[in-house]
Amino acid sequence: MENLHEYLPQSVEGKAVLITGGTTGIGRAIAVLLARLGARVMIFGHRQDHLDDALADIKATAATDVYGYVIDVVKEEDIACMFREVDAKLKTLDVLINNVAMGYGNVTEGEYKDWQRVVNVNLTSYLAFCAGAIARMQANGSGHIINIGSMSANRREETGSVYVATKAAIQAYSEALRKEVNKRGIKVTLIEPGAVDTDMQQQPTTQKLEKVESLExxxxxxxxxxxxxxxSQPKRCDVVELKVRPHLQLI
Structure with a gap:
């Protein structure tokens, strides 16, 4: 193959990355990996103890700067404050990873304020962070937004109709957003994982570890x-949608 070097992974070294919900689970793992590879990473969560623990973990192997904050993504002023920190500390924004999320069951299990918070965390915050990111990325003529969705958008479990609604919305939004911003040089990717060993899975740790070992x-x-x-893909190559499921999660 000619020009094989073009297909080797593109470096994330020096990239300015904002990760929502980066103190636990998937967001934390992303932060650890990208910071280790030289990306300049900024994270936030809603609990100080989680943030402190995450920053210690990330900085243990980080090759460059790491920043972290405690905010509430349902508050518009907190989101605005987050972007002021992006401008002050990172100076620019190359990558947004929308990952923050909370689980929830059915609409019959709560009341208006409960559903509203789930929608604000799982959907409205994605819109708000995309808006802030796009404003900065389009000024540079490049950028990459990755929205972390869920297999629930397609599986549509009867035990989590409220959560399903938010993840189905993220799926549709990501597709429309790409059409909106790709002409400005901004990539949009939707990643939809299957079952993942995180705190969102309401199972004992030992049981989750057994499922990891059994490929479930x-x-x-x-x-x-x-x-x-x-x-890591070349500029001309967009990974639009990526579904990642355990080998034996046969759905």
Missing amino acids: MLTAQDVAVAVLYCL
Whole structure:
């Protein structure tokens, strides 16, 4: 093959990366991996203890700067504050990874304020962070937005109709967003993992580890590597949608 070097993974070294929900689970694994490879990473979460633990983990192998904050993504002023920190610390924004999420069951299990918070965290925050990212990326003529969705958008489990609604919305939004911004040099990727060993899975840790060993569950690191794959493609190549499922999650 001619020009094989063009197909070797593109480096993330020096890239300015904002990860929403980066203190636990998938977001934390992504932050650890990208920071280790030289990306300048900024994360946030909603608990100080989680943030402190995550920053210690990330900085242990980070090759460059790492920043972290505690915010509430349902508050518009907190999101605005986050982007002020992006401008002050990162100076630019190359990559947004929308990962923050909360699980929820059915509409019969709560009331309006509960559903509203799930929608605000799982969907409205994605819109808000995309808007802030696009404003900065289009000024540079390039950028990459990765939205972390879920297999629930297609599986549509009867035990989680509210959560399903938000993830189905993210699926549709990602497709429309790509059509909106790709002409500005901005890539959009949707990654939809299957079952992942994170705190969102309401099972004992030992049971989740057994499922990982039996190929019925992914690790957060598996999804992080999928993110890296999408970020590593040549400029002309868009990974539009990537479904990653455990080998024996046959759905």
